[in-house]
Amino acid sequence: MAKAKVLVAGAGPVGLVSAMVLAEAGVDVEVFERNGDVMEDLRASTFHPPTLDMLAPYGISDVLVASGLKARMTQQRDRRKGLIAEFDLARLAGSTGYPFRLQCEQWKLNAELVRKLRNHPHVTLRFGCAVEEARQDEGAVMIRIRTQEGMEEVRGDYLIGADGAWSTVRRSLGIEFEGYTYPERFLVVSTDFPFEAHFENLSWVNYVSDPDEWCVMLKVPSLWRVLFPTAEHESDERVLSDEFIEARLQGLLPRAGVYEVVHRTLYKVHQRVASRFRTGRVMLAGDAAHINNPLGGMGMNGGVHDAFNLSAKLIEVIAGRAPDSLLDKYERQRRTIAIEYINANTARNKQLIEERDESARSRIHAELRATAADPEASLAYIRKTSMFDALERAGSIA
Structure with missing residues (x-):
């Protein structure tokens, strides 16, 4: 491997996966x-099957599986009609090698990557x-960093x-972050209450539609995480208050006792894609390049897919086996996926789950039932929602 040094801004899953792949190939x-x-x-708490396939050769997937939950089933539910x-x-x-969604907190991936890289x-x-x-x-590229010493x-x-999402690298290069921000924010509440004991046949991954208050119910090893939309006019203080959160959980499942809330977070949600993923010697990946709503679990997974795609191309360029123009192919492939698949599908997921018109809701439910009942259509749906289709599409882009 020719001598070269790659700088990585950010030690989240995307930056750390990039570092791991490059380092294992002998790149500093x-x-x-x-x-x-x-x-x-x-x-983030969902790992899709192809993401686990990518991480497996580095000894990471089995570590995550051992500390996560295998969600073999995903469910589309309705708050009024059930499953x-x-x-x-x-x-x-x-x-x-992983025919399930893995429900496992993102920080466990970060921790395992840092453990592997600390002495690399x-x-x-x-x-x-x-x-x-x-x-x-x-x-060359140059970065200015601020440390405790200056x-x-x-x-x-x-x-x-x-x-x-607030990438200094992107802003330093003047790259536009095109798209929009939803007026509502998303509230995520974590509780140890056993919802699975109170909803019949509840899976570990549930998208619950409703014209008034849809939600997403996800299980991680020790907690249930419930995502609710919040009204634009409601203050952060009110939305995060014990009283407000208790009312939301009681609306989901009325019970005599009070819910114990282990964690709560509130954040704005965006659908944005950078106008460029590459400028000269600088490449953007993950949230710095594209952000989306979390319905479908495509954000972190898409970022990890960016990391593998980009790192493989950088290795070839640094080794002298491919021209520098190969890095433009990274932009063509992954920016197309960010627009056509990740942003398009997550935006559509939100539109479907919050549909208010009753006739449209009935049509959506009928289509979902028909898809689930048809073996060929069901497999196509699973491949799309598991991001296999997106990866195949990226691979087809020259």
């Missing part, structure tokens, strides 16, 4: 993270180092901007 990597240690981010349709991911057996000979992990600026010339400049051959 330096990772910069503004936080002092691995973040225990509670947002509408159920889809069995076991039908993917033969095309993946080709990796330098620098926590507490905030990337403040990025620039480049024909021969400002420092670091040079490298390439830079991966995996520094999240």
